[in-house]
Amino acid sequence: MNTAEIMTAFTSGLADINLAEPDTARGGEKAAERMKTASSTIYDMAATLSAKGDLWNWGMYDPEIVDEIRARLPGFGEFGTDGFSEQLYFLALRDLPIGLDDYDGRTVLEVGCGTGEGLNFLSRIARGARMTGLDLSPRAIARASATLARADVLEFVHGDAEKLPFVDGSVNILVNIESSHNYPDLGRFLREVERVLSPGGILTHIDVFTRQRYAAMRRMTAEIDGLTWVTDHDISDRVRAAIGRRMASDSHFHATLARQRMNPMARRIAAHSQILMFGGMFAGYQPPAVIRLLSRIGIVPWVSGLPMESYRHQVAVRR
Structure with missing residues (x-):
């Protein structure tokens, strides 16, 4: 596929995934594979073009969380980052029934790790854990392995969220941040989470939802017996606060x-x-x-985006 075909496959795939009613078929395995191929290619390009330290999420802003991070990492947010994306990662562990000082010897897996910068940040927050990042983009994994991997602390593997290359019960904490809205089969991913988590293991899931995708999520969580969902917090206001601060002229x-x-x-x-x-x-x-004018004459593509209704943090525990 050329670049235009890749973008078309990706955007149409996103629409199919996130706008389908919960019980509506989404084109079958061939459509799912086209979406995955397009997604992998796009994130390969992003991995090549993005700067060191870039994190691929919308971020959030919460002054209390900023203070907590700075207590652990003095100078946080002063060098090379606005800190918004890192706050989402901090939240992913902050509200779990495990203290941030109690990760020694635990295994942490991030599914959808991109170039690994977020998981690298978490390795400085929750010290002593063995952390692995997985992503569908081979280029992102190659970059993460070359620049961030550290023996016995942080490693990266290429793989599919719907076919996790890990043995049953091998993961204590599974992190998934702003990634699952790209997955053609959310139920298959959640069943894989159930499989790889150890008894008492925890899924910390953060993502943006359309009305339809959230309804599908609620239905699927009710169907998977091995996961007990203990938290479902709407953090939309804090995400919008971060985006608004990023858009400010200064x-x-x-x-x-x-x-x-x-x-x-x-x-x-x-x-x-x-x-x-x-x-x-x-x-x-x-x-x-000026952008609206350029869009009308076809110089700048207009992308209205999907009608995302909420951004949520959800936590489940493996029975």
Whole structure:
């Protein structure tokens, strides 16, 4: 597939996955494989183009969490990051029935780890754990392995969230952040989670939902006997707060763009594209007039995005 075909397969696949009613078929195995191929290719490109330290999620903003992270990592947010994406990772472990100082000897798996920066951050927060990141993008895994892997602490493997390459009961904590909305078969992923978690093991799941996808999630969680769901918190306000701060003219995001060698129009287009990618529509982003004009004449593609209704943190325990 060429680039246009890849983007079409990816965007149509996302729509099929997230807008289908819970009991509606989504095109079968061939459609699922096309979506996975497109997703892998797109994230391969992202892994090649993104800068060191980039995290691929919308982020959240909570002053209390910022203070807690800084107590553990003095200077957090002062160098090379706005800290919003890391806050989502911190939240993933913060509210679990395991203290952040009690990870010695535990196994932590992140499914959908991208280039591994988020899991690398968690390895500094929950010390003593053996952490593994898995992603569908071979390029992302190659980069993570080359730049972040550390023997007996942090490793990365290529794999499919719906066919996890781990033995039964081998994982204590499974982390999944802003990834599962890309999975053609959410139920298959959750059954794999059930399989690989040890008794008492914990899934910490954070993602954005359309109305239909959330209804499907609720139905599937009720069908999987081995997982007890103990938390379902709507964190939309804190996610929108992060996106809004990123969109501000004096933000780290805009300062980073300003340092790149682009003419002003190219910078505006790049900012528009990245704001759309990282949740702008969810936070009420309205493109500036010049971008709307360029879209009308076909120079800038207009992407309205899916009608995402909530961003949630959910926790399940393996029986």
